[in-house]
Amino acid sequence: MSLPVTRRSRLRDLLATPVGRDATDKVVLFSGVPAWVPRLVGGLRLDTLDRLVRPIVGEGLVDALIGLANAGLGSAAQDEPSAGEREPVTGPQPWWRSAVFAQVYPRSFADSNGDGIGDLRGIIDHLDHFTDLGVDALWLSPVFDSPNRDMGYDVRDYRAVMAEMGTLDDLDELIAGCHRRGLRIVLDLVVNHTSTEHRWYQKALADPDSAERGYYFFRDGNASQPPNNWNSFFSGPAWRWEPSANAWALHLFDQNQVDLNWDNPAVRREVADIVGWWLDRGVDGFRLDVINYISKQPGLPDGHPFVGRLFGFTGIEHYFHGPMLHEHLAALRRDGFTRPDGTTAVMIGETPGIGIETGRLLSGAGRGELDLVFNFDALETPGHTRWDDYRYNLGHLVDFWLDYNARVTDDWVALFLENHDNPRMVSKVAGQRAADPAVRVRVARLLATLLLTMRGTPFLFQGQELGAVNEPFRGIDDLRDVESLNRYAELVAGGMPAAKAWRQVLAGSRDHARTPIRWTEHQDDSSRWLRGHDRTPGFSVEAQRDDPRSVLAWYRALLALRRAHLALATGDIECVHRSRDLVAWLRSSPDETWLVEANLGGRVRRRPRLGVAAVEVLATTTGGDAARLAPWSAVISRLR
Structure with missing residues (x-):
């Protein structure tokens, strides 16, 4: 176990801790500072470093880094071997290590009843697309009952299916259909927060003495002053004022997505019961949305202003790797993901803000927490964010994956290029040249090769197998994503010219990934919930299904080769x-x-x-x- 870091420690001592190294790497990544700089000045004492950087970053940044490093040492991680001391897994490998997952965004996958919204029956009708492709498992974005302020990531009832998607019987049929075909199925579970329409929150509002009041972060106050300076990821303060309760409620995302208080044992029991209920219905595991945010620093202190400016979200240092994160995940695995026969369902964590070393602590095989973590550091090159319009350098992706694999012992790497929250990688790499179909195919094939021959567990996102690109949206009215709409409104309200605000939002909108799959060449999306505009010939399932030169054929060939060897x-x-x-x-x-x-x-x-x-x-x-x-x-x- 490492000794606690103090102001008299050297920078190299901070870098020797998992969270300290990752936090420093994040500063380097977001600021664009060369990666070798922290090692070069590793002999500096932290109090000296503090004096040097204070005129630039203000008071308290070094102390914040020290606190993060020591919080990692003080968690359940301290009782386990460090990442570098752990031994590789020997013997039979878990099924998910050799598997390839396909992510389905149901709302945009296949519409079976013509109401403009994809549904479970549409997935059932197209299951053979996945067996023909050669993947091993499906991961479905949210299908639970929801008012859809954030397209299902605001859950109203964890044991019901949203009406637009179908019924619980449809979901049971989908699970059985996957299993008949040798496919496993993983659902999205969003338990950092619930919808404000969830019965727990409604009870909490109605009765301040109810048990449910302790399920959330309520703070008394007045309507003019939020309890701290934290920002929401979807713009504005991370607090909503509830006049009926005369109190503020914490929401890291949309104001209708209120954060659960995982320090409350009752919340942890509720979540474990939900997981067990779905495992009994045959689900093979869950992808856990923003699961590293479930532990907040006690007292919810103000965030450091420089950290907020650098990362764009003030307060993030107080919850991206909270003090009880490891304990909460270990308990969830034990009480929810472990079946009566002792086997465990796969536990995949979306972990924004987590670096390689902290991710390795969360996913080591002997630690009893997560099986895989999604690390997002590979998706943007140093100094860039998703909202920047720039040409992505694939060297960054490859170097990141190779570096991660060089550190792996008993953990494993989750590999992905796209998902429902990010623009299409072909467009990021090729830029305007992606308008040339030949370039589009070249880049799509290369990306497939990198993803499916790298060591790790690959995750494909729907449309990736067709070489999908960013959509030529024409204006803000074309979008449906709450994050994009809020960002545009905030930028314009802050004085940015509308055209400039639109260019920024267009570069990073999540809606690029969410337009309907092109099943046919002349598909009419005019009545769909989100309209797809790209109609370049040759990039539909219909056009590629029997074309041996297509992107789809290349994915099939790679997946078959990977499965055979x-x-x-x-x-x-x-x-x-x-x-x-x-x-x-x-x-x-x-x-x-x-x-x-x-x-x-x-x-x-x-x-x-x-x-x-x-x-x-x-x-x-x-x-x-x-x-x-x-x-x-x-x-x-x-x-x-």
Whole structure:
């Protein structure tokens, strides 16, 4: 166990703690400071560092970092071996390590009854799309009863299906249909917060002496002054005033999504009971939405202003890795995810703000918490956020994944490029060149190759297998995402010209990923809840299903290869070349070794000389120069 960090400690001592290292890495990532700077000045005492940076960042930042580092040491993590001391898992691997998941956003997947909203029956009718593709499991975005202020991430009833999606019988049929096809199914569980329409919150408002009042963070006060300076992720203060209660209620997201108080044992019991109820219906696990936010610093202190400016969310240091996070997750695994026969359902955590080392603490096999964590640091290059319009450098993605894998022992890496909360990666990489269908296919195939040959568990998002790109939305009225709408209104209210505000929102809107899947070439989305505008020929399921040159065919081939060769799924990984846009790695098991070579950029590059004898098996492009790699291309070979 590491000793507590003090102001007399060196920066290197702070970096030696999991949370301290990750917090420092976050500052580097968001500020754009070169990654080598903290190591270069690692010998500085923290009190000296504080004096040096105070004129820039203000009072208290170093103390905040020290507090975060020591909070990590003081949690359940202190009783366990550090990430570097843990041993790799031996023997049979959990099923989810070799699996490939496909995320379904039901509202936009398939509409079976013509009401403009995708539904469970639409998924049932298209289950063969996933078996033909070759994935192993489905993850459904929320389908629980909800007023849909945040499209299902504001749950009104955890044991009911939202009317637009169908019925509980439909969901039972979907679960059974997946299992008949050899697919597992994971649901989205949102338990950091509930809808304000949830019966718990309604009881809490109606009766200040009710048990449910303690389920949430209520603070007495007056309507003119929120209890602290925390910001909501969806703009504005993180507090809503309740006149009937003469009190404030905490909401880290939309004002209709109020945070649950996980320090209350009754809340933890309720959540465990919900999980068990769904496991009894056959669900194979859950993806837990923003699950690292469930533990807040006691007293809910003000956030540091510089941290707020840097990350865009004041107060985040008080809940992204709270003091009881590890304990709460371990209890949930024990009391909710563990079945009567001792087996456990898969427990996948969405963990925004968590770095590699903290994520490894949350997901180590011997720690009894999460199985996998979603780390978002790979999705934006240093100094950028989702709202910046820039060309993404794939070297950052590859370097991040390779670095993560180099640290892995008994934990595992969740791999993803897209989801329901992020723009399409083909557009981020290719920019305006994605309008060229040939470039679009090249980049989509390369991304598929990186994702499905890297060591870890891949997650695909619907439409990714077709090479989907960002939508050409024309104005704010085209959008439905509450985050985008709130951000646009806040920017304009703050004095930003409407055209500039629109460009920023367009760059990062979640609605790019949420438009309906293109099942046919001439699909009419005019009556859908969110209209899709991209109609580039050749990028529908209909056009690609029987085309051996399509993005869909490439995904099928990669998934079949991965399924047939254990080395490409759970085998070891070794990077054997990395320079500018070029990368090459080996994937190996006791029986075989595979070589993956990739050109990550938009220019032809000379193929690296690796001195190995290999037979080419798959290539994203054909008929080129064997000594060179075409722009945005990859080659997969088997060593002799």
